[in-house]
Amino acid sequence: MAEKLFGSAIRRREDPALITGRAKYTDDLKLPNMAYAAILRSPHAHARITRIDTSKAKALDGVVAVFTAEDVEQSGVPGQIPVGWLLPNMKMPPRSLLAKDRVRYVGEAVAVVVAEDRYTAHDALELIEVDYEPLPAVADPAKAAQEGAPLVHENEPDNIAFDWEIGDKEATDQAFAQAAHTVSLELVNNRLIPNAVEPRAALADYDPINGKLTLWMTTQNPHIHRLLMSLASLGLPEHKIRVIAPEVGGGFGSKIHHYPDEAIVSWCAIQLGRPVKWQATRSETYMTDAHGRDHVTHAELAVDENGKIIGLRVHTYANMGAYYSTFAPAVPTYLYGTLLSGQYEIPNIHCRVQGIFTHTTPVDAYRGAGRPEATFVVERLVDAMARKLGMDPAEFRRRNFIPPDKFPYDTPVALQYDSGNYEGALNKALEAAGYEQLRKEQEEARKQGRYIGIGLSSYIEACGIAPSAVVGALGAQAGLWESAIVRVHPTGKVTVYSGSSAHGQGHKTTFAQLVSDMLGVPYDDIEIIQGDTDEVQYGWGTYGSRSAAVGGSAIAVSAQKVIEKGRKIAAHLLEAAEDDVAFEAGKYYVKGAPDKSLTIQEVALQAYLAHNLPPGIEPALEAVSFYDPANFTFPFGTHIAVVEVDPDSGEVKLLRYVAVDDCGKVINPMIVEGQIHGGIAQGVGQALYEGAVYDENGNLVTGTLLDYAVPKARFLPSFELDRTVTPCPHNPLGVKGVGEAGTIAASAAVVNAVVDALAPFGVEHIDMPVTPEKVWRAIQGAGK
């Protein structure tokens, strides 16, 4: 009998290959006769291209071909990069694989070289002559929104990509008119560069005999890439494209999107009839991977005389970059505005978001995608209001939480939260942190001229966004269900085909854990297949913390179908009524007569032999399901950051970090903790270190890891984690998702802590990243 694995912190089966270097990433793959691509990128944020001369590059020994936009056009392929989420009245500027007459951001692809080796390809890039006529550029979304700003798309009247709102403006304005107190903040949510350890890569191989393209690439969702390659970029029939995700070294959202580069490489392979590989350099990923966040927000909160929140009003400029990345319009709208109720009963909310085109790299989903932005707005405002009222920030939160007996709770911004126990998580976090004692220590330290700050962040997350009909109504050009096949082989071994596509999450471990428990089959007898469009029926992929809740649930539904089919066969063989046959720990038995039993392995063999099946039952033992959830899931929690600020240098040291998360039931606690650790690190990174900076001319100043600071392990304390468990009520596993929780909570917790530390100086806000110089200036400024 298999022991219970659901809930067990077993080690990941993925890791031996990863830590011994045997795992194969896209760049590890080599095919006979393979050539190498390198892509020429615009050095200008905005320029007219008046001439491209590739003759010198073509003449270089070892160069196979050099292509420009004109060549792609002449090939007759659709050649477009589409947007996958539509909002009402949004502008729809086209985006092609290679820039033709005009470039709109530094890094935009202009030409491609294919050569016998990578060095020659890069040498040839320097021989391509492009005449650029530089044009004025704008990088800041608030500036780009103003009249007279340089236009990103010259055929549009302005740079406002869309103007979206949610909530009741009139009611919210009224609430503010009647408020006892209001606070307002001007917030910049800094632009982030994703920094997956493995930069993007693609290897395309086209077979001209049967017309089939095989594309290995760094993707979180191979089927979406196949669909968009077929429909918009290459025009090849969908069944003649196979997209494979080999080992993928992290994504954080950046490998969801459909970029020009992988399509260009595929197009080259088709033109040349030989395999072509492209591996982005780190500098290329900095210029071309969709960046994250980049909001400029004016936010206000109103309370009544009892300190109860009565209104929230938000206006945000959301930077889209030069073009829409795949799901970019969804991120600052339906993944942001809908989350602005946070954990609180807020009767009136109004949020207006203007998506703005700028001469910068496109912006799209990055770990958390909209939800960290919403949490930052809400949690900064809540802290500011608590301070204004002279109330402890924990107490102010407590007073305004949605109480447990009000679920399901309809927010004024379109979501129905299905469950939650916010005070439970807050109390647990306060206790773990020793909150009362911390406040005393803070007081003592201040007397000695030391500045300790304590920051809370009580976040709500919406994961596994669904059902498909709802997201379709909101503009998604995608379904958000997931598929699974559970196939029991004649020997009782099991292969699971999942539409989820892991790139570090450990699905091969967690999915096998839950199948092992359900089928009573040993863990080692279960194989998980994912990330290959020819093997997996369909899949929408891994992002938005959806894989356990949606992909895992699909597997559970299929496993249950297998159990039920097996029950029919077992009942027939045991000569018992189906209702009298129980299934437990891998064994079918007649209720009341446990000796009359068959193992699932024995049933599987009989199912395949098909010598004696009940009438109407087809041979074999497998099931497919396409699981469309009833609702989002709503993880929540409270995080507490403790910092010390050095008032001399402005340096911030993170002393402690306490996180209490509720992600529902936990399949593998070690993996869940790993996700929270990584998420917190990235959230702390945004708060203290990371920030993509463009200069006035649209040049990316933070173009390498020398200038763009990702958090190092030594910057971080050992995190103190705990959890509460409020199972998701509507999926078969009770799981909710945890991949983004740490990132969603951490930025607000850390900034709240720094502002709390500097309260004696009268500092009310510091924009992220909270660098030492900003802290020093805030102290200087507040003192005057």
Next chain:
Amino acid sequence: MYPPKFDYYRASSVDEALSLLQQHGANAKVLAGGHSLIPMMKMRLAQPGVLIDIGRIDELKGIRVEGDTLSIGPLTTHAAIAASEDVQRLATALSDAASVVGDLQVRNRGTIGGNLAHADPASDLPAAVLALGGEIEARGPAGSRTIAADDFFQGLFTTALDENEIITAIRVPTGQGTRVSAYVKFPHPASGYAVVGVAAVLDIAGNKVTTARVAANGAFECAKRLAGVEQALSGADATAEAAASAAEHATDGFSADDFMSDIFASADYRAHLLKVYTRRALQKALERA
């Protein structure tokens, strides 16, 4: 991240390296640990046609105490310098600085000679060598010469070294009587380079500082001495209070234009940090007295 083509020569002696340098002239670059040059080549910011690898010339490695001088071979790695008990004891500031260069991998490959010759304004060793009153011995076609550290660092990535010279030794006087020293830095959170780094070397007799040599890197286009601090400390009490008050003179004699400025730290802020880190360096050195 793919450098253009170049020729590679491995020199087995200083003489061979010098003759290769002579032969290839401005087209050649000397390769030691490769931790400054190779990244620049990968980004195609440096495109030498010829690399002369001196990395395996044993005569250029090692740390020796020669009377009242510490002699360090230019190919000695940062890790070896940081681990050396002689350096820790006789030139503590240099040991401090070597121990905070980059990360462990960089310290295991990067060399003191390469570091000083590259003269990155934000690297850690120049301030330490300068504050310790070090000398750089260089050899070229015309023979050997000795350059005082005070004359060696001339500007952004610019030294007194001629194009066809190679550093053959770094010599640091170990001082008479009680000498204490320290190096502290504010590392850039991305690169680890010094936003500001300060080396302080104090000779102490009784309760007084007899001589102070203090130098900074990160703040300026190259490592520079902080004359105001040195003067303020000369003959001062060897106390934390005196150190704090001397540190306020860190920016004396410099104008706003002298300070480096970038998106992480403006000139104003660097000038402020220079005072803060000067105080910390002095106090750390005094704690060792």
